[in-house]
Amino acid sequence: MGRRRTVVVVGVGAAGAMVAVRICEGAVRRGRALDLVLVEPGAVAGRGVAYATDDPRHRLNVPAGNMSCRAEEPGDFVRWLCRHGVPEAAAADFVERRRYGAYLADTLGRAIIGARGTVRVRRLRTRVAGCRWRGAGAGARVELADGGTLDADCVVLATGAGPVAVPGWASEGLRASGRFVVDPWAPGALDAVRGDVLLVGSGLTAVDVALRLDRVGRTVHAVSRGGRLPRAHAEHPRPAAVCEDPLDGLPLAGLRAAVRRHVARVLRAQGDWRPAVDGLRPLTARLWAALSEEDRAAFVERDSALWNVHRHRMPPVTARAVSRMRRTRRLRLRAGRVEGFWPGADGGVVAALATAGGTEELAVGWVVNCTGTHPPVAEGRDPLWRGLLADGEAVPGPLGMGVATDGGRLRGADGRAARALWTLGAPRRGELWETTAVPEIRVQAAAVAEAVLDHLGEDGS
Ligand SMILES: Cc1cc2nc3c(=O)[nH]c(=O)nc-3n(C[C@H](O)[C@H](O)[C@H](O)COP(=O)(O)OP(=O)(O)OC[C@H]3O[C@@H](n4cnc5c(N)ncnc54)[C@H](O)[C@@H]3O)c2cc1C
Structure with missing residues (x-):
């Protein structure tokens, strides 16, 4: 038996909770004993910024059928609702956000209980102030805001978008x-x-x-x-409509024209533009990645506001x-x-x-x-990300948005993704553009958890 390994998850909002759930389940499946440390300053793990609200008027903006924390089990959230006070819940419902927070917290709790005997979980109610990568064999030293430190073999940075920037217009x-x-x-x-x-x-x-x-x-x-x-979302949504024109490899001007044709075609055929926009969702990250830096900047400046009002309904x-x-x-x-x-x-x-x-x-x-603007990580107030950038353990992502990764694994200033440091969600915004909603985060969480467990198994310990 090798030494027991430690994984630290920094931030337990939706993304951190989903990673932790997947690590617990994967560790049991693989029979890999490990220590999992969850560091989150918030009172309740699993809610984060979006699902901590207790206001019943605050609804999910994604139908319940698309909010399961497991993409391969789309009915999970709806089933949970049926068992927890909403027996009539259906996949098309836009549920109160506080219920989603309860679902995440409960799913995390059950995963921790299910992994007892394999995964030893500790929850620390503080912030991570720094993370120093000490080399392949030595892992990372995680510095806590309360003065403590943790030694970790793998670290997952699930910190969300971080503090909101003070906008330039605020005198x-x-x-x-x-x-x-x-x-x-x-x-x-x-x-x-x-x-x-x-x-x-x-x-x-x-x-x-x-x-x-x-x-x-x-x-x-x-x-x-x-x-x-x-x-607004439609009262009775129709399925997403696949774009008939090939979009791959088009520069922004060609993409704009092709998307306009796609939307007009779907509107003519179905009397609704929404299926056209929804049909683009699975392609967005690929299309964004193929754009030049100049085209990405032009999209953010000229098109993103229009895209956002149609896409985030x-x-x-x-x-x-x-x-x-x-x-x-x-x-x-x-x-x-x-x-x-x-x-x-x-x-x-x-x-x-x-x-x-x-x-x-x-x-x-x-x-x-209400502009919801977050500064580039390099200019942000979070000492954790600033430290990682200053040490060359992370580099800014495209347009300075978020950080550069290789499938979620941080790229360093040497261009390599060699450290056992992963991230998901908003910090991958520059790389993926659409990365902050649950349908994207749950897929990333599953992939990061598998990558972490693979990494722990690499040296045969
Ligand atoms: C108001 C609102 C409504 C939304 N509604 C929806 C919706 O209906 N459907 C949907 O799919 N998406 C929605 N979203 C998108 C939302 O961003 C994601 O669904 C999801 O909540 C993102 O979770 P996260 O864990 O990445 O980030 P967060 O929720 O921001 O969680 C990050 C956590 O990390 C912690 N943290 C940060 N830094 C540190 C540190 N240094 N040390 C320790 N902990 C740290 C924070 O305390 C926080 O709890 C909404 C977003 C907002 C803001």
Whole structure:
């Protein structure tokens, strides 16, 4: 018998939970005894940013039938719902996000219990502040924010997108006003909000925040460059439509034209554009990888906003709630840019908005950043990723988004993916573009867990 090996999973949101589940199950299947350390500062492992909400109006934006934590068992989440208080649950339902958080936490708990005797699991409620790779035989030294250290043979960095960036449009004055929410997902971030509100951004985050802040007597204003809300999912979705034209190898201009033809064809045939967009989903990572750096930058600048509103849609029930808010003018949407802020009455804020109609001054109590922008890892505030980049154990991914990997294994400054350090989800954004939703994360989690177990078996220990 070789020495017992240690795997550290850093961050236990959805991605970390899925990796841990797969490691537990794979270790039992392979008969490989190991120590698994889960490091997560949050109170409950498995919920992360998206599924920690307790607001029943916050729904999944993906149907339940596509949210199983195992791609090969698509019915797993729906079956779980049926056994846990939603007996009528169906694959097409857009379920409350808090239920999904409970499903992940429960699935993780059951996997840990099922692996008892093979996998010894420890949960540490702290952050990882650094990770030093010490060489092939020696593994990694993981530094904890509470001053402790861990020696690991393999490390999986499931940290999500990290802290939200302070946006460039937020002036010094606004930041100092005490009336500005940088990250609406930070626990309790919206608790102090009073009076009318300006949301900057109009994507899925803005929709959730608007629903959360909706009440009689309050106007929620939202402003974004395009002034577009996410489109709604169909009440009765149709299956994804495969694109008839070959898309592989096309530069961005050719891709735009081919996608437009595909959408028009599907719209003519089915009366709905959604199956056309859904049919592109399995191809996105490959198409993105084949684009030149210049084309990727042009896509992000010119096309991504339009892509996002069609691709990341609202559940029908959410769309109805948003329509109600707009009809009663409790939600008012504008296309425009924020030009500046200055102090208003009662400690509030006046925002200057440049819109097609000219400059408009809007007096609100609070301003909430809903742009959901995360800085490139190299500029981010997370000491873990900054340290890995500084030590050359990681390098930025395309366009500086996330980090470069080889199938999830970190590439170092030497160009090689030789360290037993893996990541998944948002840190692979530059490489894959679409990588932050469960249908992508669950596939990556299964692959990372197998790669980790293969690695532990490589030296025959
Ligand atoms: C509001 C919202 C709604 C969403 N809705 C859906 C949906 O309906 N369907 C869907 O498929 N996707 C949805 N998504 C996408 C979502 O990003 C993924 O589904 C998933 O939650 C991502 O999980 P993650 O574990 O990668 O990241 P996170 O949820 O961000 O989890 C990362 C975890 O890592 C921890 N962490 C970070 N750094 C460290 C560190 N240094 N040390 C220790 N721990 C650390 C954090 O505390 C956190 O718990 C939504 C996203 C958001 C923001």
